[in-house]
Amino acid sequence: ETGVTQTPRHLVMGMTNKKSLKCEQHLGHNAMYWYKQSAKKPLELMFVYSLEERVENNSVPSRFSPECPNSSHLFLHLHTLQPEDSALYLCASSQDLLAGGDNEQFFGPGTRLTVL
Amino acid sequence: ELKVEQNPLFLSMQEGKNYTIYCNYSTTSDRLYWYRQDPGKSLESLFVLLSNGAVKQEGRLMASLDTKARLSTLHITAAVHDLSATYFCAVDIKPGNNRKLIWGLGTSLAVNP
Numbered sequence: 001e002t003g004v005t006q007t008p009r010h011l012v013m014g015m016t017n018k019k020s021l022k023c024e025q026h027l028g029h030n031a032m033y034w035y036k037q038s039a040k041k042p043l044e045l046m047f048v049y050s051l052e053e054r055v056e057n058n059s060v061p062s063r064f065s066p067e068c069p070n071s072s073h074l075f076l077h078l079h080t081l082q083p084e085d086s087a088l089y090l091c092a093s094s095q096d097l098l099a100g101g102d103n104e105q106f107f108g109p110g111t112r113l114t115v116l
Numbered sequence: 117e118l119k120v121e122q123n124p125l126f127l128s129m130q131e132g133k134n135y136t137i138y139c140n141y142s143t144t145s146d147r148l149y150w151y152r153q154d155p156g157k158s159l160e161s162l163f164v165l166l167s168n169g170a171v172k173q174e175g176r177l178m179a180s181l182d183t184k185a186r187l188s189t190l191h192i193t194a195a196v197h198d199l200s201a202t203y204f205c206a207v208d209i210k211p212g213n214n215r216k217l218i219w220g221l222g223t224s225l226a227v228n229p
Contacts, residue, residue: 042120043204043219055214090158096215102166103208103215104149107159 002026004108006091012114015081021111023074023091031096032074033105034066037088049074050096081115088112118143120207122220130228132194137223139188139205147208148188149217150179152201159204163190195227 004025013019025032034046048056049068063085065077074091091108095101119142129135139148150163163172165181165188172179176199178191188205202224206217 040221042221043206045216048214048216050214056216092159102164103147104161104164105206105217106161107151109158 004091004093004106006089006108006111008111009109010112010114012116013078013081014116015083017081018077018079020078021076021089021091021113023076023108025072025074025091025093025106025108027093027095027106029093029095029101029106030071031094031103032068032071033092033094034074034076035090035092037090037110043090047076078113081113083115086113086115118209118218120205120218120220122203122205122223124223125221126224128226128228129192129195131196134194135192137190137192137203137225139190139207139220141186141188141207141218143186143207143209143218144183145186145207145209146183148181149206149208150188150190151204151206153204153222154201162203192225197227197229200225200227 007022031050033048036044036046045058046060047066052068063080067075088110090110092105094103094105096103121140123138148165151159152162153159163179168183170181176193181188202222204222205220
């Protein structure tokens, strides 16, 4: 595997379900991100982890719960979602400036989530 | 309020023509990124512009950055159908101790024969 991978690619869930999205980066980066992409809206940053520590949480509802067990893996745990949470969820990674990178973000293919 | 404005948001152009997409932003930044997204696909990095006056070219695309004017341009030369996609600019800012990207809405480009 190369780059940034995400599973599953498609997910349909009911409002009472619990599911998790997984992201893995094979680039040796030290920062990982979760974004939400909805039609006709700018890309929304949800969470940022740098060196496995959460450094950004943009007022995301608690029904979204991130987890970063190590610098290569990132999860987004979902529970009791709403239909308006249906969107493309993108994971990205970067090497930040302090670690000698230029903060260019590399994206995974995304998970298309539909909440019924 | 931090804003990144792209225009146009929709662009239909003929093959062989030239056009420029603009990205204006409302806060101080010295680095900007351009990405491409094909329908149903993820975002692909095109250019990283790291300083005022930076210019980068790849094939028929050329990007530039003017940090004083808070403006970046993505110029398309002799467009071909394969360039049809949505193009996003993202501005790197540092509120507090951590950097993050603020994204434009994207410019949906259709290149017609």
